[in-house]
Amino acid sequence: DGGITQSPKYLFRKEGQNVTLSCEQNLNHDAMYWYRQDPGQGLRLIYYSQIVNDFQKGDIAEGYSVSREKKESFPLTVTSAQKNPTAFYLCASSAPGQGTVTGNTIYFGEGSWLTVV
Amino acid sequence: ELKVEQNPLFLSMQEGKNYTIYCNYSTTSDRLYWYRQDPGKSLESLFVLLSNGAVKQEGRLMASLDTKARLSTLHITAAVHDLSATYFCAVREDGTASKLTFGTGTRLQVTL
Numbered sequence: 001d002g003g004i005t006q007s008p009k010y011l012f013r014k015e016g017q018n019v020t021l022s023c024e025q026n027l028n029h030d031a032m033y034w035y036r037q038d039p040g041q042g043l044r045l046i047y048y049s050q051i052v053n054d055f056q057k058g059d060i061a062e063g064y065s066v067s068r069e070k071k072e073s074f075p076l077t078v079t080s081a082q083k084n085p086t087a088f089y090l091c092a093s094s095a096p097g098q099g100t101v102t103g104n105t106i107y108f109g110e111g112s113w114l115t116v117v
Numbered sequence: 118e119l120k121v122e123q124n125p126l127f128l129s130m131q132e133g134k135n136y137t138i139y140c141n142y143s144t145t146s147d148r149l150y151w152y153r154q155d156p157g158k159s160l161e162s163l164f165v166l167l168s169n170g171a172v173k174q175e176g177r178l179m180a181s182l183d184t185k186a187r188l189s190t191l192h193i194t195a196a197v198h199d200l201s202a203t204y205f206c207a208v209r210e211d212g213t214a215s216k217l218t219f220g221t222g223t224r225l226q227v228t229l
Contacts (some may be wrong), residue, residue: 041206041221041222041223042121042205042219042220043160043172043217043219044206044219044223045216045217045218048216052151056216058216085122088161090159104148104165104167105150105162105165106149106150106162106207107162108152108160108161108162110158110159111158111159111161
């Protein structure tokens, strides 16, 4: 089945550690995104990528890094510089279309819960 | 900076009743999304509204878009308990590719 796979679903980070969240999609989508959601809040954009080997900062990129070496993969690293990383992280992808609903829909993975211990 | 505001933030309604959730945004956009999120889960796409005057309906939910007023509504008809969830609108600002800005969400609780 086509979809977006995030792993791990639950992750614990110790102070000073870097951790990497995986996001893989087999939808052949060009664009991929990372969002952060804090409890009871909306989603905030961390990074996004519209094409392989290119990505842009979102609204809260500080303390995070990404890479886009393959079309289907967009891993997110939460670095030790991110002082409050405990949150729900959502990866998403889309195939920018031209006026079609399918082409404009942004699909989300199941999310990863990150907790600092 | 694009701002997206939803109201109400919390809505408790009885089964069988109708209600509307509002989504206002601050800059021009021609693409608006509605998502549903169940507790602890990911987001499920409900509607994508691509043009002024667009109206989409799925079951008891109907979404509309007025780009001139910078307003979208999500109308719930004859609510049932299964509709209990948090609903988000998200807006793509013109000229920003597919970057979305989300509202803070409306938590809907449908009671018997």
